[in-house]
Amino acid sequence: MSATASPKVSVIVPVHNTAPWLDRCVESVRAQTLRDIEIILVENRSTDASPELCDAYPAADARIRVLHLAEAGLSRARNAGLAVATAPYVGFVDSDDYIEPDMFRRLYDAAVESGAQIAYGDLIYEEEGTPQPAEPAGPVTVRTPDEVLCDLLLERISASACTKLFDRTLFEGLQFPLDVWFEDHRVVHEWVARCRRIAYVEKVCYHYVQRDGSICHSFSAPKHYHFFLANFERFEFVRRQRLFEGRTEQDAICDKLVRNCLYNFREAMRRRHASDFAEAVADMRRKLARMYEVKAQLPPATRKRLRRVVKHYGWYYLTHFVFRKKR
Template sequence: MPKISIIVPVYQVEKYLEKCVNSILGQTFTDFELILVDDGSTDHGPEMCDQYAKQDARVKVIHKKNGGLSDARNAGIDVAQGEYLGFVDSDDYIAPDMYELLYRDITKENADLAICGIYDVYEGHEPKQKPVIHKVMDQQTAIKVIFEGNIISVHAVNKLYRRQIFTKLRYPVGKYHEDSFVILDVLEQCQKIVVDSQQKYFYYHREGSINTEHFSSSQFDFIEAWVKNGERLASMYPQLADVGRQRICFANFMVLDKLIRGQAEHEYAETKKIVHYLRSNFGFIMRNPIFTKQRKISMILLMLSLRLYRIPVMIQKKHNS
């Protein structure tokens, strides 16, 4: 049996798939199986997957009808044979030693979860480096760090999981931001977590991806996920209630920004609810050290008017375009 099962959902990504798969097959850690899950692609992705399987015995391919990212990940989990599980999105790529780093950390510390850092990659922009930390954490500390989000994110893809975590757990089909919906389910099963925030995963923000597409109502799932997480966290660890509240505020900011970038803020009644929630948390946001100076300036503008808040959002959009 392979030590690691790496699961890659594949859907309409023929332009990016070669770079993704080659970055995995070129890992310095070689004891893995690569499960490519063709989620009903209509481009050349399915043929490319089959060709990889012919070239490398570590590659397995699943062909299925389209069910979305969560459904594809779940299909991969169902057939995975590895002692540990990892996920890579098919339009991203990874550093050659990512899984060597994660495997060394999780086995050395006998941990349930190992995490590395992420580069956010935008076309035409140099990825930003973040501070590096290396810590072994208990459950409560890891929840705090991940919820705060400044060093380590909730993404599924920059992690190596002990397989038993997914004995019953699966990703929610039909939900956007599926990683946010399951992060507490994952961490509740972890007693020891190793964080090495060296950036080894390259998260490519492509046009038409979940982070850059025109606004759709599915984006409200992000707020739903963090409201649920906040409520559960307050019950699990009352002393971390403010951490959950901070993340709910962050989710509202993110969705409001996407509404504005998609020029859809006047199309949804939820916009008023988001603005009301953020304004009602003005003092909390301004006192919270997790929110950046720029975010606090934006919050002041929002207290004055949504029209003024729109200005820095559109400036940032232009900068990233």
């Protein structure tokens, strides 16, 4: 297929050691019913056949261009794709996942017709080798940033950048953070806050394939630490922006974020190696102490759990990580 002179959507696909799944992903993007797209494959330090596979695609479809990066990293790859994207709207697809044929047509039409800066659909989780069918499409709903922020922070909707179509101007001065896990959890809410309106397409658009070896399939102590940090940054964002101040939504969001941090603190501690994790533990304890400043907003059960860590850490450590190990 020939290149599009003025693409409507730039689709950025980071590629790192995903050769067995790459063709399924790329073909799902090539098959989009919205034909006026550019497809940017950003290969970053793969050690399998991914580089060669990427380089072969432009011969079959001139809408595809390939970048090769000297450094690995999902955020680096996405940001590199943003640097060369030319369309007014941008979407992202991970190279071991795949999308519905009408995903970008539906999201693009919803964004343009409503004047939204973000349009988003639903995703479905599936195990490798067991594809899940998508349900028929429902209506398009135009929502306010506050509505979406509340649902995002309460985890009623996915934070994944891959379910969304973005106005490219949202990325000016605010791109994906580098050298972290769970980058979407750290930044998508800030792009939502920049919007005037957001369109929701009631349709499963994205197939998130869970497999051994994928970034989020299994958690180590450092990954729990990074997920803790993502939730803490959300907490700080809510306080800094004074979101939902004086409303019950703020109390619910603070409770959710505190509970998430407490959970990830505990799981990181269980999986840690003491010799190389002391600094991370100290950092999490400092941040939990900061969260304790909003104790009056928290339900009694959450407040009690947080107080145990902040005010009685020695006893908390003994009961959860010393005595329990001896059982």
